[in-house]
Amino acid sequence: MWGGRFADGPSAIMREINASIPFDKALWRQDIAGSLAHIAMLAKQGIVSEDDAAAIRKGLSQIAAEYEKDGVPEDWDLEDIHMTTESRLADIVGPAAGRLHTARSRNDQVATDFRLWVREAIDQMDAGLEQLQRALVMRAGEHADHIMPGFTHLQTAQPVTLGHHLMAYYEMIRRDRSRLTDARTRLNESPLGSAALAGTGFPIDRDMTARELGFDRPTANSLDAVSDRDFAMDYLYAASTCALHLSRLAEELIIWASQPYGFVRMPDTLSTGSSIMPQKKNPDAAELVRGHAGRVIGCHTALMITMKGLPLAYSKDMQDDKPPVFEAAGLMALSIAAMTGMIADSTFKTDRMREAAQLGYATATDLADWLVTEADIPFRDAHHITGAAVKLAEQRGAALDELPLEDLRAIDTRIDERVFKALSVDASVAARASYGGTAPQQVRSQVERARAQLGMDE
Numbered sequence: 001m002w003g004g005r006f007a008d009g010p011s012a013i014m015r016e017i018n019a020s021i022p023f024d025k026a027l028w029r030q031d032i033a034g035s036l037a038h039i040a041m042l043a044k045q046g047i048v049s050e051d052d053a054a055a056i057r058k059g060l061s062q063i064a065a066e067y068e069k070d071g072v073p074e075d076w077d078l079e080d081i082h083m084t085t086e087s088r089l090a091d092i093v094g095p096a097a098g099r100l101h102t103a104r105s106r107n108d109q110v111a112t113d114f115r116l117w118v119r120e121a122i123d124q125m126d127a128g129l130e131q132l133q134r135a136l137v138m139r140a141g142e143h144a145d146h147i148m149p150g151f152t153h154l155q156t157a158q159p160v161t162l163g164h165h166l167m168a169y170y171e172m173i174r175r176d177r178s179r180l181t182d183a184r185t186r187l188n189e190s191p192l193g194s195a196a197l198a199g200t201g202f203p204i205d206r207d208m209t210a211r212e213l214g215f216d217r218p219t220a221n222s223l224d225a226v227s228d229r230d231f232a233m234d235y236l237y238a239a240s241t242c243a244l245h246l247s248r249l250a251e252e253l254i255i256w257a258s259q260p261y262g263f264v265r266m267p268d269t270l271s272t273g274s275s276i277m278p279q280k281k282n283p284d285a286a287e288l289v290r291g292h293a294g295r296v297i298g299c300h301t302a303l304m305i306t307m308k309g310l311p312l313a314y315s316k317d318m319q320d321d322k323p324p325v326f327e328a329a330g331l332m333a334l335s336i337a338a339m340t341g342m343i344a345d346s347t348f349k350t351d352r353m354r355e356a357a358q359l360g361y362a363t364a365t366d367l368a369d370w371l372v373t374e375a376d377i378p379f380r381d382a383h384h385i386t387g388a389a390v391k392l393a394e395q396r397g398a399a400l401d402e403l404p405l406e407d408l409r410a411i412d413t414r415i416d417e418r419v420f421k422a423l424s425v426d427a428s429v430a431a432r433a434s435y436g437g438t439a440p441q442q443v444r445s446q447v448e449r450a451r452a453q454l455g456m457d458e
Contacts, residue, residue: 020080020319025072026326030116031081032064034109034192037212039100041205047103052096059092060085081113082106103204105196107226107314112192114322116213118235121329122184125239126177128336130454133173135343137450140166144443147425148263148353149360156360159425162348164438167446169249174453176242183234190215194222197313227313229303232325236300239328240293246335247293250286253342257283262352267345270338285338292331299324299331354425358399361390363428367400370422375414385412399423 036057043053063085078084083106090097143162150160190210193200199222206218219225256263270285302324306317364386371382388411393400401423408415421427433439436446451457 015076018079018316019076020322021072021074021076021078021084023323023326024081024110024319025074025084026322027081027110027113027117028067028072028085029064030113030120031085031109032060032067033116033213034112034209035060035085035100037209038104038192040212041208042099042102044208045203045205047202047204048099052099055093055096056089056100059089059097062092063088080106080110082109103195103200103202104192105194105226107196108191108194108222111194111226111228112190112213114229114325115187115189115191115215115231118232118325119184119187119214121325122180122187122235122238125242125329125332125336126180128333128340129173129177129180129242132336132340132343133170133177133450134454134456135340136166136170136173137447137454137456139343139348140164140170140443141447141451143348143350144447145440146348146350146353147357147429148350149357149362150438156357156362158365158432159357159362159428160432160438161429161440161443162350162353163440163443163447166343167443167450169245170450172245172248173242176238176245179238179241180235183231183238186234187231188214188216189219189225190217191219191225191228193218194225197223197226223313227310227315227318229307229318229321232321233300233303233307236296236303236325236328239332240297240300243293243296243332243335246339247290249339250289250342253286253346254283254290257281257286261356263349263356265347265349266342269345270341286342289335289338292335296328296331299328357425361393361400363400363423363425364390366422366428366431367419370419371412371414374418375412377412377414385415 039048039053039056039060042048043050048056066088072081072084075084075087078087086097086100089100140163143166144164146162147159148162148165149156150158150165190206190213192209192213193204193206210216210218219228253264253266255261257266266281266283266286268281270283272282272284303321306320310317367389368379368382368386371377371385372379375382377385389400389403389408392407392411393403396403401420405415405417405420408419422431429438429440431439433442436442
């Protein structure tokens with residue numbers, strides 16, 4: 001390829017550092033799709049003859065079948081997927097193969113291929129997240145009435161329902177999917193026809209190739225088109241945020257599965273044992289989801305650092321744009337699938353959750369609220385009275401609603417028997433009936449809304 005400009009071929013070091021075929025061969029489907037759209041446009045515009053275009057189309061179809069069957073060969077002298085395919089096309093159709101590259105450069109070619117690949121990765125990730133949402137909604141509906149401790153600072157705060165807790169992650173994933181949608185919208189412009197950086201003098205039809213490849217429109221600036229990787233960073237940002245959400249859920253399952261908590265039994269299919277301790281059942285899938293989050297965030301950071309100082313237009317640094325995106329996409333696919341399986345197949349120990357809520361003085365806030373509303377006590381005073389009641393309950397090893405009325409009245413005489421209606425965990429969650437609250441009726445309402453959003457009842 002360099003023969004017209006350089007007297008000597010590349011050194012072994014240059015050959016190795018310059019070759020991207022070991023990883024960009026993943027773009028072969030997109031590369032052939034882009035070439036088919038390009039040759040169709042060249043023929044329509046009369047830039048290439050119909051005979052040559054037909055031969056090129058037939059050759060590209062044969063190459064696609066070969067790649068599908070045997071994989072993409074790695075010849076580092078051919079550098080990348082584009083030259084690998086063009087070289088094979090020349091073997092099949094002869095000199096006519098050289099006409100395929102008319103009015104395009106590898107710069108706009110790879111930008112187009114990469115956008116097509118990332119668009120497909122977005123669609124696949126979105127489909128996986130929808131399945132995770134469905135699992136969350138199903139389990140939330142099953143557990144809309146089951147009470148567990150709600151935590152702040154990992155300390156028991158107020159009772160909530162397990163369904164409410166699971167629906168919190170539904171909302172996180174809903175936002176993740178919206179970020180993917182936004183990223184896809186911005187991505188969906190075609191760089192093809194921008195050539196190396198300045199456009200081309202050939203009478204091409206960029207709208208035609210954009211339509212053929214499913215883009216909304218061609219990009220408006222050729223310099224920006226070949227040097228932009230915002231679409232890949234948008235995808236990695238959405239993936240990083242989603243990975244954080246999956247990691248938080250994984251961490252909770254890991255904690256809940258530990259013996260001191262005992263809130264959940266993880267599915268055997270997503271757990272492992274110990275080589276020395278036969279009693280162990282390790283939540284390895286959840287731990288790996290937690291670990292993958294760091295790698296996905298690292299991929300995002302790597303691409304941002306690669307792009308941060310590049311002048312317009314294309315620079316060879318940008319060859320390193322694909323490995324972090326490919327890695328993140330693979331990690332996200334595994335993490336989403338594993339988390340979906342964990343949510344769908346875990347057994348939640350709701351009796352143990354309820355017991356923990358009762359023993360954690362989770363209704364202390366309800367006592368303070370009762371003192372304000374029923375006894376007309378200022379909240380700060382009510383807070384102090386409630387603290388004394390919790391201290392007494394701790395000393396007795398009892399729940400708040402198990403303390404005798406006389407003991408509560410010894411703390412403050414304004415307390416009467418009506419207080420017990422507010423002190424049970426059931427009464428506490430039922431009282432949180434504001435929109436978005438943990439009351440079972442609210443949880444069921446949110447589950448119904450989510451089911452409608454996902455088309456689960458159609």
